[in-house]
Amino acid sequence: xxxxxxxxRSGSHLVLLHVIAESGSxxxxxxxxxxxxxxxxxxxxxxxASGDIEFxxxxxxxxYGLRARGIDWVYLGQTVNQVNHQLVVRADSGxxxxxxxxxxxxxxxxxxPTLNNWLYLKQxxxxxxxxxxxxxxxxxxxxGTMDEVETGPRPPALWQWVxxxxxxxxxxxxxxxxxxxxxGLKVIDVEPLPxxxxxxxSTSLKFTQKHPDIVDRFLKGVIxxxxxxxxxxxxxxxxxxxxxxxxxxxxxxxxxQTQQNLARTLEPKLYPKMAAIANVYEEALRQDKExxxxxxxxxxxxxxxxxxxxxxxxxxxxxxxxxxxHGHAHVHAHGDAPxxxxxxxxxxxxxxxxxxxxxxECAATH
Numbered sequence: 001x002x003x004x005x006x007x008x009r010s011g012s013h014l015v016l017l018h019v020i021a022e023s024g025s026x027x028x029x030x031x032x033x034x035x036x037x038x039x040x041x042x043x044x045x046x047x048x049a050s051g052d053i054e055f056x057x058x059x060x061x062x063x064y065g066l067r068a069r070g071i072d073w074v075y076l077g078q079t080v081n082q083v084n085h086q087l088v089v090r091a092d093s094g095x096x097x098x099x100x101x102x103x104x105x106x107x108x109x110x111x112x113p114t115l116n117n118w119l120y121l122k123q124x125x126x127x128x129x130x131x132x133x134x135x136x137x138x139x140x141x142x143x144g145t146m147d148e149v150e151t152g153p154r155p156p157a158l159w160q161w162v163x164x165x166x167x168x169x170x171x172x173x174x175x176x177x178x179x180x181x182x183x184g185l186k187v188i189d190v191e192p193l194p195x196x197x198x199x200x201x202s203t204s205l206k207f208t209q210k211h212p213d214i215v216d217r218f219l220k221g222v223i224x225x226x227x228x229x230x231x232x233x234x235x236x237x238x239x240x241x242x243x244x245x246x247x248x249x250x251x252x253x254x255x256x257q258t259q260q261n262l263a264r265t266l267e268p269k270l271y272p273k274m275a276a277i278a279n280v281y282e283e284a285l286r287q288d289k290e291x292x293x294x295x296x297x298x299x300x301x302x303x304x305x306x307x308x309x310x311x312x313x314x315x316x317x318x319x320x321x322x323x324x325x326h327g328h329a330h331v332h333a334h335g336d337a338p339x340x341x342x343x344x345x346x347x348x349x350x351x352x353x354x355x356x357x358x359x360x361e362c363a364a365t366h
Contacts, residue, residue, distance in 0.1 A: 002032070062284070065290040082193060086187045087188040237256040278296070
């Protein structure tokens with residue numbers, strides 16, 4: 001067994017990583033992967049550069065500016081290409097859609113999720129730089145980084161801020177939007193945002209050149225783990241329930257819904273989408289002007305997954321000649337959300353589980 005490290009940037013990634021590990025997909029390819037460890041943005045950049053860790057499952061925004069300064073970072077593949085979110089408001093707020101957010105206070109938490117909200121609203125015609133609305137953030141960041149300062153107890157869920165009137169609205173995904181609806185708040189479906197988020201497969205170019213065999217085996221393990229996640233839902237839900245235990249754990253109903261929501265968006269072939277790259281690059285420009293010196297495709301090395309794809313490895317897993325459809329995956333399930341969010345919602349609320357919208361340089365729970 002080759003031992004490698006693959007720490008995560010946000011606890012939300014563990015929903016997938018536990019399943020990949022417990023499915024035996026990495027072990028099948030001779031890898032013992034240390035993945036159940038959180039790491040900061042700056043720390044991960046240094047550790048990848050020094051070779052102290054082999055892979056990292058995040059850092060989506062800061063890397064473009066760092067590339068302009070000579071960082072040897074490379075993305076090998078992408079597990080999720082969009083943010084599925086809903087707009088949560090009070091029932092009597094008079095807010096019926098995005099346009100009604102003009103002049104309102106919007107709650108945020110985490111660096112990347114806040115940038116996602118900024119970009120989404122800008123694309124919908126509301127500009128923070130024109131004071132069209134106000135962000136109220138639960139986060140404080142270490143100066144010059146996207147790492148969040150840990151300041152005492154975990155703040156309340158964003159939907160609780162909406163309910164008590166601290167803010168007028170907040171964007172969030174499931175299960176948080178289900179908890180919000182069960183608490184009497186109004187949940188408005190909005191379009192997904194194409195975005196590089198959740199678990200990205202990153203390392204240094206130096207490592208890929210020195211250890212191409214490990215890279216290929218690592219990617220095969222991830223691809224087979226995603227196949228397990230998508231095609232064996234009952235076993236996957238049991239793994240999620242067993243391994244996501246913070247704050248008291250999950251019910252099997254919550255674990256099942258978590259599996260269903262994430263399975264819809266996982267990329268079976270790990271290809272990023274151009275709209276997702278374009279959007280994350282816009283956020284990189286917002287965060288660091290040096291990113292303008294970089295073509296966003298400079299950081300993406302897809303020849304490893306292309307070779308696996310051309311070999312038929314992925315198609316053979318699914319047995320159809322083509323991987324299953326994984327396009328628009330927005331879930332319209334709010335009609336029966338209060339019933340579903342009963343026991344399941346209470347368990348997840350107690351556990352403080354991060355949802356998949358909270359990724360990369362974000363240590364947030366919504």
